[in-house]
Amino acid sequence: MFKITSEDNETGARTGQLHTAHGIAQTPFLMPVATKMTVKYLTQTELLNMGVESIISNSMILTMAPGVEHIKEMGGIHKFMNFNKCIFTDSGGFQMQSPKLFLSISDRGVHFRDPFSGKKTFLTPEAVMKNEIEIGADVAMCLDQMPHTTQGQEDWIQATKRTHAWAERCKSAHRLLEYNYGEKQMLFGIAQGGLDKKLRIKSAEFIEKLNFDGVAMGGLCLGESKEAMFKAVDYQVPVFNKEKARYLMGVGSPEDILEAVSKGVDCFDSIYPTQNARHCNILTSKGTIKIDRGKYAKDTKPLDENCDCEVCKTYSRAYLYHLIRMKEKSVLRHLSYHNVYFTQKLLQKIRVAIKENRFKEYKDEFLSSQTP
Ligand SMILES: [Zn+2]
Known part of the structure; x- marks a missing residue:
């Protein structure tokens, strides 16, 4: 699924190929963000012409509008938006930071307010896995609880613990769904840990052990210092299996990408180019x-x-x-x-x-x- 094609002699940088159901995406890559199935102000043809091989949408938002059933009826996400390359879907972990959307959280799952209908929606790790497979993403992300880097140690511990429990539930639910649907979909685990060294390492070890198709580092690039962010990356990258694609979520800027690539990161997603343009x-x-x-x-x-x-x-x-x-x-x-x-x-x-x-x-x- 992921193949390293070259490694830099001086740094941790490497190139690779992520083999997906919709073609090969050359790594390192930066995914433009298409939360609602469109990259703001750009067409799919324009993305293809620029050489974009992977984008990221958001299963939580899509579940609310237009709804999973609707996307299924339209032939799945690739056919509906007419983008025949790799599509990742994020799970909703990030939206828990949104006071407009987030209502409450427990070990069972998370309550959101649907901004389109005003109704309450309850999402469990199992439901998120089902939504992501039914939407038809090439790469599904686990449901995680992303603590904010400005929160303290106690919140980081609590959120990391829940992220781990949910990662296990996502993994077993996903395996069953793949079997039932006869579909192959990649599933990436997300490691958390706030800005704490021990917690970051522990989380990377836990996620690594579950043997996902790829690994992500979440809960970063949220206003903490660059130094703190890259320390977290330094703690986690060496723990992950070298042969797996490593994804740093929510990063970014050209400077941050260069730094993270030098540490061995392969995948990025960020609203940085589009939001800055606006x-x-x-x-x-x-x-x-x-x-x-x-x-x-x-x-x-x-x-x-x-x-x-x-x-x-x-x-x-x-x-x-x-x-x-x-x-x-x-x-x-x-x-x-x-x-x-x-x-x-x-x-x-x-x-x-x-x-x-x-x-x-x-x-x-x-x-x-x-x-x-
Ligand atoms: Zn130009």
């Missing part, structure tokens, strides 16, 4: 620029002179600035397109650099080119 923060080869600033009003250069995306080849900063001033929605598409393209190209360059054994050099070169 806030007019544009990723470029020379650092992030705020394209809504007056200084770009007569700037005839493209967003990034070193980018060969369709937006950079077609429009000037001045024109895009004008669209922002006029509140024209089309600009959100242009900016999202460039940012997602930029990050996808970055990951492509990372993969090439690892294969050519010059990842460290590429990383240093990229970081020094980014002026604040």
Whole structure:
């Protein structure tokens, strides 16, 4: 299911292939986020043209709208949204941090408020597994309880304990479902542990023992310091079986991706490129620029002179600035397109650099080119 294709000599970076029911996804990769079955402001064709081989949706949100039955009736998630590449579905662990959605939690499961109907929904690990297999994701994520990094030790212990119990339940429910449905779906376990060294290691060991198809590190990139986040990664990565794909959830930014890749992380998902685009923060080869600033009003250069995306080849900063001033929605598409393209190209360059054994050099070169 996961095959390492090359390893960097100097760092922990590696390239690999995640073999899924919908093609091979080259790792390391960054999944654009399609929570409601669309990457905001981009089309599926645009994603394919950029070389996106995997995206992530959210089974908890999809369960509420349009509903699992509806997606099944429409031929499953791939057919419904017409995206014939790998699709991950997250489970709802992250949504427990949302005061709008989250109601209560117990060992049995979690109560959410359905934002579409206003009704209460109860999700157990078993129900989440059933939903993810019926939606038809290539990779399902276990239901976990994600403690916030700003919460204390006691919350981390409690949430990690529950995550472990739920991981066991997810694993056995998933095995049975695969048998009953005659389907093969990958299931990734999620390790938690807050920012505590012992807890992070213990959690990685527990998840590793359950022998999932891949392993994820959750509950990070939530406002803690970079140092604390990468320490948690350092604690967990060595515990995981080298042959399994390692997924750092919710990361991100080009800098964070480069750092995590150097530590041996293979998969990422993040709203960073799309959300920043909507806030007019544009990723470029020379650092992030705020394209809504007056200084770009007569700037005839493209967003990034070193980018060969369709937006950079077609429009000037001045024109895009004008669209922002006029509140024209089309600009959100242009900016999202460039940012997602930029990050996808970055990951492509990372993969090439690892294969050519010059990842460290590429990383240093990229970081020094980014002026604040
Ligand atoms: Zn561009």
